[in-house]
Amino acid sequence: MMATDTSIAPEGETSPSGGKPLMSLKGIRKTFGSHQALRGVDLDIFAGECVGLIGDNAAGKSTLSKIIAGTHIPDDGHMMLRDEPVRFQSPADARARHIEMVYQDLSLCDHIDVVGNLFLGREMTKGPFLDQDQMIKRAEEMLARLEIRIPRLTAKVEKLSGGQRQAIAIARAASFEPDILIMDEPTSALAVAEVEAVLGLINRVKERGVGVILVTHRMQDLFRVCDRIAVMYEGTKVAERRTQDTNLEELVDLIVGKGGH
């Protein structure tokens, strides 16, 4: 994060710390039917930094983040996690490698209570049974750490507001010691105080050495938490900038295709 580093090479970007990337994507391609969602994308994620992923709708941001999270399997390209090639066949594979994602649609189960959703897929058990008491205790700690207020943890998620639901999705992804945390539009439905809490959270997990990928339309958030910003356009990465070397105007030009690199 040295301000002296003013230029970004088109390939093989230097890391903020000069070290090796935590995760490295090379030539990722993905096609849905006849639609080329991704046309060969490279991206590096370093430990302890936040990469902003921006672009217009259908630029491929969500598809790229879902590939990292194992939800989509790329048609072509390589993924390296700590210098080790990985191929995720399912989100479970990615989760096992400590990659967590907050999905844009939140991926909550409406008919399960708040606690159950926070621990979905990694329920705590006592013998063959769910340890509800223990999970409630842990859930209270998890939510308190993120300054999220949910009145009743045993309420079904369908009863909650959009912001509360989003807060739960974030708490679920952030609370189990991820190495890479992907957030797809995490603040779109949040209230002012909650947005602050999420941005605070991103800065905190960065300090712990987590690599964060933030997909967002809220440009003001980018400048608060991101170290680098990657701009996507029509399924390709058209530009990558250090946050301190760019400004809102340039990013908007890049997004709409007036960048002219």
Place this chain on the structure above:
Amino acid sequence: MSTTYTERVAGSALRDFVTDFAQVLSIATFFIICLVFFGTMSDVFLTPANLLNIVRQAAPILVVAVAMTMVITTAGIDLSVGSQVAFINALAAITISAGVPWPVAIVLMLAAGAMIGGVQGWFVSYQGIPAFIVTLAGLSIYRGAALLLTEGYSIPIRDADGFLWLGRGTLLGIPVPALIAVLVVIAGFVVMWRTPYGRQIIACGSNLEAARRVGMPARRVVNSVYVLTGVASALAALLLAARLGSGSSNAAQGFELQVIAGVVLGGTSLMGGKTSMIGTVLGTLTIAVIGNGLILMHVSPFFTQIVTGVIILLAIWMNTRLFTGTWKIGKGASNG
């Protein structure tokens, strides 16, 4: 100029409880109304002998309804349970009369049920064919297979007193089928209420993609619930065979509809996710009580079917209109 902040206070716990369990409370109320109604209309209805008789007769339905609750919770359906019961029922009679010891026959039948259910579940979960279609095909296939096996005749089960005890015997004054049904119900309740597997079933029905994304074996879970209806159908078939002392391809006609009606009456949603094992028990027993009560009131058995159907429709209408969270009556009473 001072700004004061106040915190919202938590709502009453009773109200939360009523909202959370509105469906079960309403079917429980309806069940009690039925008991009181038939109790006053008929002298014999509330006698222990009659009540035990109701439970004995409802036992096979109850056993399958427990598994059906899990299937419907995954937003699936199993229309083939009646045909599966007939097929296993006939197969059991043939196996036992062929000289296979009955305990061995029981194990074989349960395994056969698991296999049938497993195949159907595979088509539903791994091949993505709608459960309605797969099990509608199954409904036809297994009834046909039962007819083919028996050529339409009833096959008697002889010299297997231990087996017949399962359907006719009592333990501590309670019919054995009822005891078996109670065990199945308790197991089903505990699984859905407090086990990771039950949680997976609900998650798959509530949001299949979310279940997959958090690393649950979503396809395997969906497949497995059909194995459970297969095993439950086999158990129900054995209870029926043991009670009637024979196996017949005509057994369990309309059985699937009774089972599904009981589950839906109990508040489990056909859209998946929303589930209630207690509701299923109450719903199934309500239908059994209505059938029994009307017969005791000397209502024509032909009329019974009409009344049962109308009451199911009314009860479910009440459930969805009056008991969904809001208690307002009148315009816009329902919010779901």
